[in-house]
Amino acid sequence: MLAEIVTIGEEILIGQIVDTNSAWIAEQLNIVGVSVVQITSISDDREQILDTLKQAASHADVIIITGGLGPTRDDITKQTLCEYFDTRLVMNEAALKNIERIFVSRGYALTPVNLAQAELPEACEPLINAQGTASGMWFEKEGRIYVSMPGVPFEMKGLMQDYVLARLAAINNKVVLHRTVLTQGVGESFLADRISKWEDALPANIRLAYLPQPGIVRLRLSGRGKDKNTVQQQLDEQIDALYKLIPEHVFGEGTDTLEELCGRLLRERNLTLGTAESCTGGYIAHLITSVAGSSDYFKGSIVSYANEVKEQLLNVSAQSLNKYGEVSSEVVNEMAVGAKKILNTDCIISVSGIAGPGGGSPDKPVGTIWICVTTPGATQTKKFVFGDQRERNIRRTAIAALAMLHKALLNH
Amino acid sequence: MLAEIVTIGEEILIGQIVDTNSAWIAEQLNIVGVSVVQITSISDDREQILDTLKQAASHADVIIITGGLGPTRDDITKQTLCEYFDTRLVMNEAALKNIERIFVSRGYALTPVNLAQAELPEACEPLINAQGTASGMWFEKEGRIYVSMPGVPFEMKGLMQDYVLARLAAINNKVVLHRTVLTQGVGESFLADRISKWEDALPANIRLAYLPQPGIVRLRLSGRGKDKNTVQQQLDEQIDALYKLIPEHVFGEGTDTLEELCGRLLRERNLTLGTAESCTGGYIAHLITSVAGSSDYFKGSIVSYANEVKEQLLNVSAQSLNKYGEVSSEVVNEMAVGAKKILNTDCIISVSGIAGPGGGSPDKPVGTIWICVTTPGATQTKKFVFGDQRERNIRRTAIAALAMLHKALLNH
Numbered sequence: 146m147l148a149e150i151v152t153i154g155e156e157i158l159i160g161q162i163v164d165t166n167s168a169w170i171a172e173q174l175n176i177v178g179v180s181v182v183q184i185t186s187i188s189d190d191r192e193q194i195l196d197t198l199k200q201a202a203s204h205a206d207v208i209i210i211t212g213g214l215g216p217t218r219d220d221i222t223k224q225t226l227c228e229y230f231d232t233r234l235v236m237n238e239a240a241l242k243n244i245e246r247i248f249v250s251r252g253y254a255l256t257p258v259n260l261a262q263a264e265l266p267e268a269c270e271p272l273i274n275a276q277g278t279a280s281g282m283w284f285e286k287e288g289r290i291y292v293s294m295p296g297v298p299f300e301m302k303g304l305m306q307d308y309v310l311a312r313l314a315a316i317n318n319k320v321v322l323h324r325t326v327l328t329q330g331v332g333e334s335f336l337a338d339r340i341s342k343w344e345d346a347l348p349a350n351i352r353l354a355y356l357p358q359p360g361i362v363r364l365r366l367s368g369r370g371k372d373k374n375t376v377q378q379q380l381d382e383q384i385d386a387l388y389k390l391i392p393e394h395v396f397g398e399g400t401d402t403l404e405e406l407c408g409r410l411l412r413e414r415n416l417t418l419g420t421a422e423s424c425t426g427g428y429i430a431h432l433i434t435s436v437a438g439s440s441d442y443f444k445g446s447i448v449s450y451a452n453e454v455k456e457q458l459l460n461v462s463a464q465s466l467n468k469y470g471e472v473s474s475e476v477v478n479e480m481a482v483g484a485k486k487i488l489n490t491d492c493i494i495s496v497s498g499i500a501g502p503g504g505g506s507p508d509k510p511v512g513t514i515w516i517c518v519t520t521p522g523a524t525q526t527k528k529f530v531f532g533d534q535r536e537r538n539i540r541r542t543a544i545a546a547l548a549m550l551h552k553a554l555l556n557h
Numbered sequence: 558m559l560a561e562i563v564t565i566g567e568e569i570l571i572g573q574i575v576d577t578n579s580a581w582i583a584e585q586l587n588i589v590g591v592s593v594v595q596i597t598s599i600s601d602d603r604e605q606i607l608d609t610l611k612q613a614a615s616h617a618d619v620i621i622i623t624g625g626l627g628p629t630r631d632d633i634t635k636q637t638l639c640e641y642f643d644t645r646l647v648m649n650e651a652a653l654k655n656i657e658r659i660f661v662s663r664g665y666a667l668t669p670v671n672l673a674q675a676e677l678p679e680a681c682e683p684l685i686n687a688q689g690t691a692s693g694m695w696f697e698k699e700g701r702i703y704v705s706m707p708g709v710p711f712e713m714k715g716l717m718q719d720y721v722l723a724r725l726a727a728i729n730n731k732v733v734l735h736r737t738v739l740t741q742g743v744g745e746s747f748l749a750d751r752i753s754k755w756e757d758a759l760p761a762n763i764r765l766a767y768l769p770q771p772g773i774v775r776l777r778l779s780g781r782g783k784d785k786n787t788v789q790q791q792l793d794e795q796i797d798a799l800y801k802l803i804p805e806h807v808f809g810e811g812t813d814t815l816e817e818l819c820g821r822l823l824r825e826r827n828l829t830l831g832t833a834e835s836c837t838g839g840y841i842a843h844l845i846t847s848v849a850g851s852s853d854y855f856k857g858s859i860v861s862y863a864n865e866v867k868e869q870l871l872n873v874s875a876q877s878l879n880k881y882g883e884v885s886s887e888v889v890n891e892m893a894v895g896a897k898k899i900l901n902t903d904c905i906i907s908v909s910g911i912a913g914p915g916g917g918s919p920d921k922p923v924g925t926i927w928i929c930v931t932t933p934g935a936t937q938t939k940k941f942v943f944g945d946q947r948e949r950n951i952r953r954t955a956i957a958a959l960a961m962l963h964k965a966l967l968n969h
Contacts, residue, residue, distance in 0.1 A: 158593045160584025161768065165575050167598075172572025181570045182605070184598035186579075193594070193616075200612070204605075356573065420839075420860075426846025427832075427839030430860045434838025437914055437947055439862075445870075446860035448832075448842045454857040454900060458870075488866060502849055535849055 146179045146317050149205035151197055152186045153213035153222055154296055166211050166301055173305060177314040178321045178369055179207060189213050194225045202289050207313065212296030214279040223266060226293060230284055232268035240265055240280045243273050269293075272308045276300045281308065290316075322376050323367040324384050325356075327401060328394040329548045333357045336364075340390050343383075350376070351383060359537050360544030396551055403547035404432045404439075410554040411442035411492070416521070418550075419488035420446040421459055421480040423471065424498040424514065429543045444490050449480065459483030472497050472509055474526050477517040485519060492520045492554075494546045498529075500538045514542045518549040520557050525549060558591045558729050561617035563609055564598045565625035565634055566708055578623050578713055585717060589726040590733045590781050591619060601625050606637045614701050619725065624708030626691040635678060638705060642696055644680035652677055652692045655685050681705075684720045688712045693720065702728075734788050735779040736796050737768075739813060740806040741960045745769045748776075752802050755795075762788070763795060771949050772956030808963055815959035816844045816851075822966040823854035823904070828933070830962075831900035832858040833871055833892040835883065836910040836926065841955045856902050861892065871895030884909050884921055886938050889929040897931060904932045904966075906958045910941075912950045926954045930961040932969050937961060 150170055156162045164186060171181045182204055187193045194213075201208045213222030227233055241263035248255050262278050265271050272281030272294070279295040281304040292309055294301045314321065328336060333355055337344070344353055350370050356363035366383060370376040388395055397406050411418055420429045430446035433439055447458055452471055455461040460483040465475040480495035498514030505511035512531040517524065529545055531538045562582055568574045576598060583593045594616055599605045606625075613620045625634030639645055653675035660667050674690050677683050684693030684706070691707040693716040704721055706713045726733060740748060745767050749756070756765055762782050768775035778795060782788040800807055809818050823830055832841050842858035845851055859870055864883055867873040872895040877887040892907035910926030917923035924943040929936065941957055943950045 157580065157596065158583055159587050159766070160580045160582070160593075161766065163575060163577050163580040164596075168569065168572045168575040170572070171570055175571050181572075182600065184569065184576075184596075186596035188594065354571075354573065422839075425843075426851075426855075427834075427842030427858050427860065428846075430839030430862075431837075431843050431951075434840075434860075434862060435948065435951070439838075443838075444863040445866040446839055446858070446862075448839065448846075448858035448860065450842075450846060450852055450858075451856040457901075458857075458899060487870060489869075536847065539843075539847070 146207060146313070147182045147205045148174050148179045148207040148209060149201040150181060150184045151201060151208060151210045152184070152296065153189060153194065153210065154186075155188055157186045158188055166296060166298055169298075169302065170209055170211070170305065173310055174207075174209075174313070176321050176323055176367060177310050178317050178319040179313055189221050191221060191225050191228075194222065195229055198229055198291070202287070206289055208289065208291045209309075210291065210293040211301055214293070214295040222293070223264070226269075226282070226284070226291075227266045230266060230268045230286060230291075232266045234264040235267045237263055237265045237271050237280070239273055240271050243275075243280070244278045247278055272304050274300055274304060275307065276303045283308070283312075318371070319369055320371065320373045320376050321367060321369045322373070322380055323365055324380050325363050325365040325399050326384060326387060326395055327397040327399075328362045328364060328391060329360065329396050329403070329544060331362070331391070331394050333362050336362055336391070336394070340387065343386055343390055347383065348379060351379060360541040396548060402432075402436075403544060403551055404436050407547055407551050407554060408433070408436050408439055408442060410551070410557075414554065414557060416491040416554075416557075417442055417444050417489075418492045418494070419444050419484055419490040421484035421493060421495040422446060422448045423450060423455070423480070423496060424500045425496050425539050425542050425546075426450060428539050429494055429496065429546055432543055432547065444488050447484055447488070455480060455483075458487065460486070470509070472499055472513055472515055474515055474517075474528070477515040478524070478526055481517040481519050481524070492518070492550065494518050494550055496542055496546055498538070498542060500542075501533055501535045512538055514538070514545070516542065516546045516549060518546065518553050520550075520553045523553060523557070525553060558619060558725070559594045559617045560586050560591045560619040560621060561613040562593060562596045563613060563620060563622045564596070564708065565601055565606065565622065566598075567600055569598045570600055578708060578710055581710070581714065582621055582623070582717065585722055586619075586621075586725070588733050588735055588779060589722050590729050590731045591725055601633050603633060603637050603640075606634065607641055610641055610703070614699070618701055620701065620703045621721075622703065622705040623713055626705070626707040634705070635676070638681075638694070638696070639678045642678060642680045642698060642703075644678045646676040647679045649675055649677045649683050649692070651685055652683050655687075655692070656690045659690055684716050686712055686716060687719065688715045695720070695724075730783070731781050732783065732785045732788050733779060733781050734785070734792055735777055736792050737775050737777040737811050738796060738799060738807055739809040739811075740774045740776060740803060741772060741808050741815070741956060743774070743803070743806050745774050748774055748803070748806070752799065755798055755802055759795065760791060763791060772953040808960060814844075814848075815956060815963055816848050819959055819963050819966060820845070820848050820851055820854060822963070822969075826966065826969060828903040828966075828969075829854055829856050829901075830904045830906070831856050831896055831902040833896035833905060833907040834858060834860050835862060835867070835892070835908060836912045837908050837951050837954050837958075838862060840951050841906055841908065841958055844955055844959065856900050859896055859900070867892060867895075870899065872898070882921070884911055884925055884927055886927055886929075886940070889927040890936070890938055893929040893931050893936070904930070904962065906930050906962055908954055908958055910950070910954060912954075913945055913947045924950055926950070926957070928954065928958045928961060930958065930965050932962075932965045935965060935969070937965060 269282035277300040282293040284291040368376040449455040461479040501511035681694035689712040694705040696703040861867040873891040913923035
């Protein structure tokens, strides 16, 4: 089953927004066994829409259309769809009820413009939009499926998840399951070397995708087949084998983040956390507190950017700063001891390093970072040498520090 | 002059990457007076490439092609371009020298795969890629321009800026200039109301674009014409008028960020800064320290997530916490006083609020934030009520706090 994604609207063509919808749709379609052969972005233009749909029908079985359905602009898209499918707009009761429901909940009065959103092509099956007033539309014509949805990302995602993906999977008569393993502390190419034998021996119905981010590589395994249990069992067996190959690098699955996983473990173990940050400048605390409910275990942070703050608040000795330098095992250890005392927590992450672009030396080039993690009864200190980009160095330091904490908490 | 952007490669079609290149190219083309009528993403497939180029030529004057030029995959794109332009691959000396230069600088030996990257279609004008080994290619055929570039964003941007944009502007016989004004503290629709008369009276050759981000709206004014000085003068006059309409909301121009502008003012005025953060959890310190060289003026931060830390480190009184609550004018003021003392800085930003999703009450709903900014001789405290999304609330709080500091520093 082949698909084309068509986006309608000026915003993408003038570069005002990046088309994140299509990437998400493509990823989701792939998971249900539908391959995207083309993505086309066009403007709200009758002729261009008709021409693009005709072209799309010549190389795809499923045409997913997003955008062009805002209350002030929907005439052209809906009218043009009517023309393409040789049908007319009629008032749809279910869509009208949905619009009324949304307006009542927001306390607004309905206007004629909003009422017109309940008029839909007679030939379509409406897909009621739980998140907004523009309905999705499902058409079938000459053996092809056409789905039209609003371009607002969360409305489009809701319609895809509520209706479209499950239907396409069923029509495709395929089960597609996937598991995503999250790894840390190893680059994509080294990881590929480590698991190459396993990867080469994967059955033909199981596919591996590498999805790298700074400091993290996600490994997504997708399995296809007729029977759900069989595919699930195959996937589980392969993932078990993968865990055994790289046990030190796997830290989670799916959409887990290190800050969430650490938070869960801290809550389970009834432990509190604080950070003492130099080169990351508060970024680790920011990641930890981006998790809702983190106040249950996170007490605070000392961002000691100036050495004066390291000395006076964290009680780092002037002697260590002079003798070993602020980027040293000794200083991150003293930072951890000082922070644990004044923040009064069970666990501490402390970091000091040279984020760049300035401040490097032959001994300690830009990207040199020291991290210390203390949990009750255990302290670990490690050196890393990352690259020369400030933003990436800050991000990779935070990921490495959270990974050290995660491992320490698992062993606690 | 109309353009189509064609991206070649699997990564976008399987949703592995978001196509940020096309948005950037579209924005840049618009600035030089070229309108993008379509963006098409296809795979590395000979027939699909030929078919797409033919289609593109039927509705565009300029076809911008990215991707498909990696060392392991370029055969198909380059061979297919040869077929389309009825030409053949020949070794290009300038491209070869560029590849050798890059390999020498990286200390690697040339391999046959890399040498093959210097083979280019005879009919093209090579655009030498200062950032990488894959050359850009400029073709002309039947009155249309075709440009093929690698998909690596910084290589593509380099080629666009080094060659493509200036040439298209010259061919277009137009000067296109732009100025972007950055505003803060007012939503897009309210801003539009405030400046609607000015906007309606803009000359026909000047266009306004609203580019909103959380907490910030960028207003981009683009002027087109034949004469550079005339267009520049028109733009400057309009921008002067705009400044007078919304003086309290404009904070900068172009690619300025509030954290950079604050940094510049702090350095000029020889002042130091620290933060005391509750709901933002270190995010303000992170933004400030994301600017290279910020250690010149930023000394550190106390992230006082727990009230215990507010009391013990920042010396916030238990009485204020009990009587007014941690999200109050009194508490942010005491946080600022305490932080100024222990961080020993000239300026302090302190914030406390309810980021959500939990913790709201009828009095203080989620999104309620207090911010205090102190500079030598002046202290300002303000309340904001943002929305119900945690991530946006954190971001908007940081922007509002930096905007307050920026104004205070300007008045200092």
